[in-house]
Amino acid sequence: MVAEWVSFNVIDTERQDWARGWAKLKEYVEREGHARVPYGHREGATPLGQWVAEQRRAFTAGEMNGLRARRLEQLGMVWSLADKRFQENLEAARAYYEEHWTLWAPRTAAMLDRPVGQWLSNLRRPGALDGHPEWKTALEAVDGDWNPSWPAAWQRH
Known part of the structure; x- marks a missing residue:
């Protein structure tokens, strides 16, 4: 019994550190309503933002066991902030399309409190969607001509 206690409380500090990080994240989620912790955020002495970033890295690298991943997902963990x-x-782009029938929004256009025009303009830049073919497919599903080869002025009219 003593060996088990020593193993859990002294030797297995990684498990304790993870449990403390999870508890701090749970407190954060209960207070803020989400698990998107800014990288520099601290909960007391705990660098919670760094801890969350390390959990994302471990998950992406396949180094996290399923139980930990499920526990974090129950708190609303977002594994990829870019995808979110x-x-x-x-x-917001879908809502803009439903109202205007095009995704050739001016850069100043906003929908659902999001700068949809600037966002779409950024995505039209060469190489912006490299590594994200699923994003391009999703945009084409909304508007097949979201990024045509003809001029923007012509498309808007």
């Missing part, structure tokens, strides 16, 4: 932001902006 893309989905939020895509929802």
Whole structure:
């Protein structure tokens, strides 16, 4: 019994550190309503933002066991912030398309409190979608002509 206690409380500090990080994240989620912790955020002496970033890295690298991943997902963990932001902006783009029948929004256009015009303009830049073919497919599903070869002025009219 003593050996088990020593093993858990002294030798297995990684498990304790993870449990403390998870508890701090749970407190954060209960207070803020989400698990998107800024990298520099601290909860007391705990660098929670760094801890969350390390959990994302471990998950992406396949170094996290399923139980930990499920526990974090129950708190609302977002594994890819870029994908999450893309989905939020895509929802705004869909709303813009339903109202204007095009995704050739002026840069100043906003929808659902998101700068959809600037976002789409950024995505039209050469190489912006490299490594994200699923994003291009999602945009084409909304508007097949979201990024045509003809001029923007012509498309808008």
